[in-house]
Amino acid sequence: MELLHKTKVQNAVSGRMRSQNAMFHFMMLPGMIFLIVFSYIPMVGIIMAFENFTAAKGIFGSPFVGLKHFQYMFSLPDIWVIIRNTLCIAIGKMLLTTLLAIIFAILLNEIRVNWMKKTIQTVVYLPHFLSWVILATVVVNMFNLDGSVNQILNKIGIGSMNFLGSNTLFQPLLIMTDVWKEFGYSSIVFLAAITSIDPGLYEAAAIDGANWWQKTWHVTLPGMLSIILLISVMNIANVLNAGFDQVYNLYSPMVYETGDIIDTYVYRMGLLNHQYSFSTAVGLFKSFVGMFLMLFVNGLSKKFTDARIF
Amino acid sequence: MKRKHIVKRSVAFALAASLAVGLSACGGSTPSASSKPATASKVTNPMAKYDQPIVVNTGRQTATNARLPKGDTYENNEYTRILKEKLNIVIKDAFEANGADYDRQVSLAVASSSLPDMMLVNHNDLKEMVDNDQIMDLSDVYNQYASDKIKEIYNSFKDVYDGGAFKKCTFDGKIMAMPDVGGDAGSNAAWIRQDWADKLGIKLDPDGDGCLTPDELKNVAKQFIAKDPGKTGKPVGIPVQQFPTDGSNDGGSFTLTGIANSFNAFPKHWQKDKDGKIVYGSLTNETKEFLTTMASWFKEGILDPQTGTRTWNDCQGLLVNNQSGIAFGPWHMPDWCFNLVKEKDPNAEFRCYAIADKNGKVNLMHVSPSDKYLVVRKGYQHPEAVMKILNLFYDTLNGKDAAKAMPNISKAMQMDNSTKPVNMEILDAKLYLRSYEQISAAVKDPSKVNDIDMAEDRMIVTEINEYNKNKKSAPVEDWSHYTSRMFGLGLYYKLTEKNLFNWQVPGFTGTTDSMESMWTNLDKLESENVIKIITGAAQPNSFDKFVSDWKAQGGSQITSEVESQASGK
Numbered sequence: 112m113e114l115l116h117k118t119k120v121q122n123a124v125s126g127r128m129r130s131q132n133a134m135f136h137f138m139m140l141p142g143m144i145f146l147i148v149f150s151y152i153p154m155v156g157i158i159m160a161f162e163n164f165t166a167a168k169g170i171f172g173s174p175f176v177g178l179k180h181f182q183y184m185f186s187l188p189d190i191w192v193i194i195r196n197t198l199c200i201a202i203g204k205m206l207l208t209t210l211l212a213i214i215f216a217i218l219l220n221e222i223r224v225n226w227m228k229k230t231i232q233t234v235v236y237l238p239h240f241l242s243w244v245i246l247a248t249v250v251v252n253m254f255n256l257d258g259s260v261n262q263i264l265n266k267i268g269i270g271s272m273n274f275l276g277s278n279t280l281f282q283p284l285l286i287m288t289d290v291w292k293e294f295g296y297s298s299i300v301f302l303a304a305i306t307s308i309d310p311g312l313y314e315a316a317a318i319d320g321a322n323w324w325q326k327t328w329h330v331t332l333p334g335m336l337s338i339i340l341l342i343s344v345m346n347i348a349n350v351l352n353a354g355f356d357q358v359y360n361l362y363s364p365m366v367y368e369t370g371d372i373i374d375t376y377v378y379r380m381g382l383l384n385h386q387y388s389f390s391t392a393v394g395l396f397k398s399f400v401g402m403f404l405m406l407f408v409n410g411l412s413k414k415f416t417d418a419r420i421f
Numbered sequence: 422m423k424r425k426h427i428v429k430r431s432v433a434f435a436l437a438a439s440l441a442v443g444l445s446a447c448g449g450s451t452p453s454a455s456s457k458p459a460t461a462s463k464v465t466n467p468m469a470k471y472d473q474p475i476v477v478n479t480g481r482q483t484a485t486n487a488r489l490p491k492g493d494t495y496e497n498n499e500y501t502r503i504l505k506e507k508l509n510i511v512i513k514d515a516f517e518a519n520g521a522d523y524d525r526q527v528s529l530a531v532a533s534s535s536l537p538d539m540m541l542v543n544h545n546d547l548k549e550m551v552d553n554d555q556i557m558d559l560s561d562v563y564n565q566y567a568s569d570k571i572k573e574i575y576n577s578f579k580d581v582y583d584g585g586a587f588k589k590c591t592f593d594g595k596i597m598a599m600p601d602v603g604g605d606a607g608s609n610a611a612w613i614r615q616d617w618a619d620k621l622g623i624k625l626d627p628d629g630d631g632c633l634t635p636d637e638l639k640n641v642a643k644q645f646i647a648k649d650p651g652k653t654g655k656p657v658g659i660p661v662q663q664f665p666t667d668g669s670n671d672g673g674s675f676t677l678t679g680i681a682n683s684f685n686a687f688p689k690h691w692q693k694d695k696d697g698k699i700v701y702g703s704l705t706n707e708t709k710e711f712l713t714t715m716a717s718w719f720k721e722g723i724l725d726p727q728t729g730t731r732t733w734n735d736c737q738g739l740l741v742n743n744q745s746g747i748a749f750g751p752w753h754m755p756d757w758c759f760n761l762v763k764e765k766d767p768n769a770e771f772r773c774y775a776i777a778d779k780n781g782k783v784n785l786m787h788v789s790p791s792d793k794y795l796v797v798r799k800g801y802q803h804p805e806a807v808m809k810i811l812n813l814f815y816d817t818l819n820g821k822d823a824a825k826a827m828p829n830i831s832k833a834m835q836m837d838n839s840t841k842p843v844n845m846e847i848l849d850a851k852l853y854l855r856s857y858e859q860i861s862a863a864v865k866d867p868s869k870v871n872d873i874d875m876a877e878d879r880m881i882v883t884e885i886n887e888y889n890k891n892k893k894s895a896p897v898e899d900w901s902h903y904t905s906r907m908f909g910l911g912l913y914y915k916l917t918e919k920n921l922f923n924w925q926v927p928g929f930t931g932t933t934d935s936m937e938s939m940w941t942n943l944d945k946l947e948s949e950n951v952i953k954i955i956t957g958a959a960q961p962n963s964f965d966k967f968v969s970d971w972k973a974q975g976g977s978q979i980t981s982e983v984e985s986q987a988s989g990k
Contacts, residue, residue, distance in 0.1 A: 165553050169534075187942060188974050256727045257655060275730040276956070363663045364948035365729035365956065371945075380941040387532060 160392035173388075180392035189376070196282070197372040200353040203286040204293075205346050211294040213339065216301035217331060232302075235295030247360030250288055251275065281366040289357055300342060301335060308334035340412050347408045348401040373397065467566045467805075468812060471509040475806050477842075480527060480540030481517040484839040486757075499833035500814070500841050507826070508809050512842050515540075531555065536798040539807050541601070541845055544589060544931065547794045551592050556796040557804055558595040566808035570816040577850040578602060589931055590794050598794035599811060601845035606853045607752050607913030608785045608922075609672030609679040610773035611638055612759070614746030617650035625774065631915045632777035635683055635714070642723045642747055651743030659747045660736035661728045665715075666703065666951055670788040674750035674758065675736040677715060682784045683776040684711040688951070690786055691929040691983060699928040699984050701976065703947055704968045712954045713961040720957060729952045741765055752853075752909030760901045767893075771904055773912050775921075782923040783916055789930035793845050815847035823876030834880045835898070854917060857910040860885070864907075881906055933982035939975035946971055 155170070160180060162173040184190060215235070222228040238246070253259050254274040261271040274284045312330045321329065355374035362370040377393045380386050481495055489498055501512050515537035518526045527546055530536050536555055550556045578586040590598040611633065618625055621644055626633060633641075642658035649656040660675055667673030668689025672682075681688055687702035688711075694700050702708060718724050725731055725739070739745040741761050748754065755771060762769045775783040795811075797804045817826050824830055838844060849855075856878055863869045863882045873879045881902045888899040916922055932940075950967040953959035972980075 165549075168553075183938070189942065189945070251730075255730060273730070276727070276958075278958075363730055363732075364945075364952045365663075365958065367945060367949050376941075376945075379945070386938070 164388040212297035238292040239296035243356035304338035348405040351397040478537040481514040482844040601791040601793035603848040604850035615770040657745040662733040671751035686711040693928040755904040
């Protein structure tokens with residue numbers, strides 16, 4: 112008797128929750144459909160990486176060749192140079208952008224004048240929305256041998272530096288300009304994290320006699336830690352995406368040695384030489400590495416902190 | 422339990438919905454079953470007008486400035502209107518794109534198997550489409566519908582190209598595309614600002630043979646840099662684009678092909694050495710010497726200090742901004758590059774010179790058959806319509822009676838050639854020499870205008886006369902055509918007359934199987950080394966390492982394939 116009554120109540124309660132949940136499911140539905148149609152169903156195309164794809168025979172008619180493309184990829188003379196370039200550029204960008212975004216968020220948080228805070232924030236995150244096709248023109252104009260940067264360098268006595276043509280300067284140029292472009296937008300998440308820290312903690316720290324630096328180190332940063340780790344885990348999946356748009360628009364044969372990344376090489380090979388299967392294989396390789404790293408870092412993060420994605 | 426049920430149902434619904442959407446998204450157009458055109462043994466009237474309008478979908482290769490009059494488009498202009506009038510054929514553009522974008526559109530069309538009815542493609546795409554069985558055999562259509570003049574033009578290449586005009590587009594004995602053909606048109610010349618030379622009192626080519634030695638060119642560049650006649654404060658000697666060596670027919674523009682040839686070096690071409698073996702021109706000792714000299718020129722500042730990072734567009738910008746007065750390029754450069762300079766600086770004048778070798782001769786490679794082919798997709802019901810279009814534009818409207826067939830042809834010819842339904846040419850092998858002869862004769866003696874074969878040349882004579890009448894107020898286009906014909910083609914004619922050309926025949930043109938997988942890498946190796954040696958980032962003796970690397974990374978294999986293809990087949 113009691114059991115029945117309990118289940119009846121439970122059913123009544125869960126009934127309400129059921130209809131609420133149904134609403135949420137419906138809201139998610141368009142996004143889910145989009146994801147399934149554009150991300151999951153096309154996964155069938157991965158099979159292209161294991162065939163000799165020709166347009167006429169289509170995905171299911173082309174001959175199966177197994178791991179041939181992957182073997183070919185690793186037999187290319189430049190493959191390790193290209194992977195090294197990709198990693199250097201991507202990791203450099205990731206580290207510096209995150210670092211700068213954190214620092215900027217912390218400093219911005221200190222500003223009390225609201226309109227100034229909003230203005231600075233808007234100005235700083237606007238470059239994120241500019242396409243590299245446009246920015247490349249600006250960067251080339253500023254950093255080539257006649258450009259404003261070299262003019263300044265000459266005036267102060269350092270002499271011209273060939274940013275776009277030198278193998279020692281090209282990667283730093285790529286990293287710096289991309290960090291400038293992205294740190295503002297990345298800082299939004301960190302700013303949100305900071306505002307969610309309980310102000311009571313700051314008051315407690317002030318009572319204990321903490322100065323600004325100590326407050327930052329002992330209250331702010333630990334409060335942001337979970338977000339920082341989350342963002343880093345998500346970024347790690349992109350470790351082989353060094354930014355095709357930017358590199359393609361800025362590179363030249365002079366800097367292939369340090370500037371050629373996986374994507375630009377495959378682009379030249381793939382689209383221009385109709386090597387569709389090969390390009391798919393490389394793309395699959397990149398995704399696989401990214402996924403593996405992400406799971407790994409997520410696992411570490413689960414073990415040592417309580418921040419995790421899944 | 423019930424919650425799970427709802428979740429299950431919504432997931433099922435979502436999957437079903439997504440499958441529906443997915444399937445509808447996949448709905449591509451399947452080509453209709455091919456209906457063979459009525460194969461008459463001999464077509465009585467190849468140029469018969471159609472009763473019903475026939476639509477031809479094309480992939481359109483456009484130009485940056487087509488000079489279309491207001492209200493006209495690529496699908497609706499003088500040329501398309503005359504096409505409709507004469508043959509009742511309507512052109513619809515499946516896509517319109519320029520330069521590298523056009524190549525990408527073609528790649529997309531091939532990859533997705535949704536080809537327009539006709540389009541221009543390069544040799545790689547042609548081969549792929551033949552392999553994929555995506556295009557039609559045009560042999561019958563050509564034999565039955567091509568006009569005699571067109572056949573005559575294609576035949577004129579029998580002795581110029583090894584195997585004739587159709588060699589590279591014939592597969593298994595079937596003609597799979599109509600090739601764009603045009604004959605030799607002279608060397609990659611150095612175009613120099615004559616008004617600047619005059620201003621500085623530099624006497625170019627005192628013996629009037631149309632040639633400069635590399636040192637004479639160097640001297641001009643030095644003086645231009647020192648005295649900055651463009652008054653910009655940032656003079657540049659010789660602009661060089663990011664890929665200074667070029668294997669295409671005209672040697673490219675803003676390249677160093679003209680200078681390389683004077684060292685008897687032919688980078689990016691396949692040559693036959695003295696023993697008859699085929700070598701890749703970028704590996705020869707002559708090329709090494711050429712690169713070493715260019716490295717020293719770069720050090721001295723003769724070449725643009727920003728070589729390597731300056732793109733092709735930047736080089737054009739240098740000329741337009743009056744920072745530089747020297748540009749390497751083919752005879753027709755005034756038509757599309759220097760016109761921009763003239764528009765900005767009305768005093769600009771350009772004259773061209775070939776770079777001669779130590780013996781006073783100009784070395785150059787015969788052109789290889791053009792790399793543009795017109796293909797017709799498999800299953801198109803009216804391939805003969807394509808042939809009729811070619812007949813109309815490259816026979817009737819190119820000939821003596823063009824004005825009778827099309828009264829406002831001179832108006833139409835104000836536009837760029839890309840406004841014709843196909844952006845190609847079908848020109849006789851000896852055309853350019855004859856063209857110059859006829860044009861210059863008619864300019865001297867107006868009665869000779871009627872002897873001119875090509876309608877376009879007649880219009881050009883009119884323009885040249887207009888220009889000569891009043892140089893200051895003539896439109897830029899008149900000046901461009903005057904300069905390109907009288908001096909660009911004029912140089913080719915003069916050097917031919919004086920027998921100063923030292924012609925080479927290409928050892929091999931085309932692609933082999935291994936090139937598909939290995940060429941990108943070899944090309945990258947070559948581009949890197951060339952630009953590094955020239956700019957001093959690598960020492961000239963790193964060239965030897967480049968040669969051995971090139972051979973080791975697949976070059977030897979490709980070379981032996983080339984040998985067997987060139988000799989065996």
